């Protein structure tokens with residue numbers, strides 16, 4: 001059973017829509033506003049989507065490896 005490790009570093013500053021990471025994306029604790037694409041969401045919601053997206057990408061790679069074996 002592979003362990004899916006998702007690095008939480010910078011997820012609070014990373015846009016779940018375009019991946020742009022910038023401290024300026026967080027004007028305050030509760031707010032996320034992407035300075036690149038303009039995506040705006042509650043900071044916790046954005047971070048959760050970013051983490052989910054990373055986890056999905058890891059699983060996709062894992063499945064590709066299974067198919068090849």
Ligand SMILES: [Zn+2]
Nearest residue numbers: 015018034037
């Ligand atoms: Zn963005």
